Amino acid sequence: MPLPSALTLSERLRYRSLWKNLRGEFKGELARLEEGLRQAAQGASAPLPDAALQLLEAGGKRVRPLLAWLSAAAVGGRPALANPVALAAELTHAATLLHDDVLDDAAQRRGVPAARILHGNRISILAGDFLLTRALESVLPTRSEEILRSYTACLRQMVEGEVIQQNERFKADVTESAYRDIIARKTAALFAWAAKAGALTGGADAAMAQALERFGLGMGSAFQILDDLLDWVGEGTLVGKAVRSDLKEGKPSLAVIYGCEESPDVRSWFETHLRPDAPAPAEEEISRLAGQLSACGALARVRKALEEETARAVSALDALADTPQRARLARFAGLLLARET
Numbered sequence: 295m296p297l298p299s300a301l302t303l304s305e306r307l308r309y310r311s312l313w314k315n316l317r318g319e320f321k322g323e324l325a326r327l328e329e330g331l332r333q334a335a336q337g338a339s340a341p342l343p344d345a346a347l348q349l350l351e352a353g354g355k356r357v358r359p360l361l362a363w364l365s366a367a368a369v370g371g372r373p374a375l376a377n378p379v380a381l382a383a384e385l386t387h388a389a390t391l392l393h394d395d396v397l398d399d400a401a402q403r404r405g406v407p408a409a410r411i412l413h414g415n416r417i418s419i420l421a422g423d424f425l426l427t428r429a430l431e432s433v434l435p436t437r438s439e440e441i442l443r444s445y446t447a448c449l450r451q452m453v454e455g456e457v458i459q460q461n462e463r464f465k466a467d468v469t470e471s472a473y474r475d476i477i478a479r480k481t482a483a484l485f486a487w488a489a490k491a492g493a494l495t496g497g498a499d500a501a502m503a504q505a506l507e508r509f510g511l512g513m514g515s516a517f518q519i520l521d522d523l524l525d526w527v528g529e530g531t532l533v534g535k536a537v538r539s540d541l542k543e544g545k546p547s548l549a550v551i552y553g554c555e556e557s558p559d560v561r562s563w564f565e566t567h568l569r570p571d572a573p574a575p576a577e578e579e580i581s582r583l584a585g586q587l588s589a590c591g592a593l594a595r596v597r598k599a600l601e602e603e604t605a606r607a608v609s610a611l612d613a614l615a616d617t618p619q620r621a622r623l624a625r626f627a628g629l630l631l632a633r634e635t
Contacts, residue, residue: 309632320363323373327359330381334428345409345421349388352404358383362492364626365506367619371496378435379495383488385429392422398543441491448487455479464544466554466564473546482514505613512607513627519600522547526584542574552592560586604631
């Protein structure tokens with residue numbers, strides 16, 4: 295499928311239909327997940343449940359749970375076996391969103407006011423911490439030392455990724471290697487764990503679990519690269535956050551890195567404006583910058599990197615038996631590549 299900026303109306307409709315069909319295959323699991331999320335938000339002192347529920351009930355694609363169920367099926371197991379992993383993955387993701395919104399001073403999340411706006415930064419952080427404890431509790435029923443060990447390692451990676459990203463903010467000389475290290479830890483680590491742990495619940499041996507872990511790591515990296523691309527070419531109402539918010543927050547992205555490599559004018563702009571003490575640029579100025587990034591070929595390079603990352607991820611599935619379940623997992627990768635939000 296082509297990338298979002300190239301999608302025609304018919305392609306958008308086809309994409310939505312395919313995504314709807316995929317979710318329909320896991321209708322029962324998704325219903326149980328939603329109930330599990332609601333239950334997980336309960337049991338804490340007010341207003342933590344309200345802050346957690348506001349985010350959990352605001353929707354979401356439930357990508358990480360789907361990855362866990364698809365991975366369990368790809369190794370010959372029943373998707374429902376991965377329900378504890380699916381729940382833990384989504385709770386962990388929600389917790390990081392609550393924390394990220396505080397770090398980024400975000401006003402909105404998924405089209406509604408962020409929890410920090412309604413309840414304050416302290417409650418938003420504590421609600422995220424509470425969901426992480428619930429995620430850990432949901433992993434325990436798997437009775438798998440490897441799933442639990444890898445989950446704690448995943449959490450450590452995510453924290454380290456956030457710290458590295460904070461250290462690299464508002465820098466025009468961030469390297470591509472540093473950027474990829476950040477997204478591998480901050481975003482892809484949870485994808486990798488969901489895929490690996492889901493496979494383990496489905497009865498995967500060590501080789502299968504490692505193959506699914508590589509797939510998840512690649513797909514998580516591709517997912518974040520696309521998210522960064524949508525920061526320049528997406529629509530705020532679709533992306534679920536303010537477009538170009540990453541630029542305003544000084545976060546490293548491939549568009550910035552490639553733009554500085556390809557165009558002296560773009561590098562000069564970032565060296566002048568990419569400072570925490572610099573006034574926020576006007577929307578018209580940012581739009582002109584987006585045009586420069588497109589004209590100099592930076593955005594085309596991001597698209598190529600996205601496609602290459604996805605291809606590498608899908609190639610990891612070659613270690614699995616050639617089954618309809620494996621093919622479905624590969625199609626899932628294609629849907630993530632073509633997503634609009």
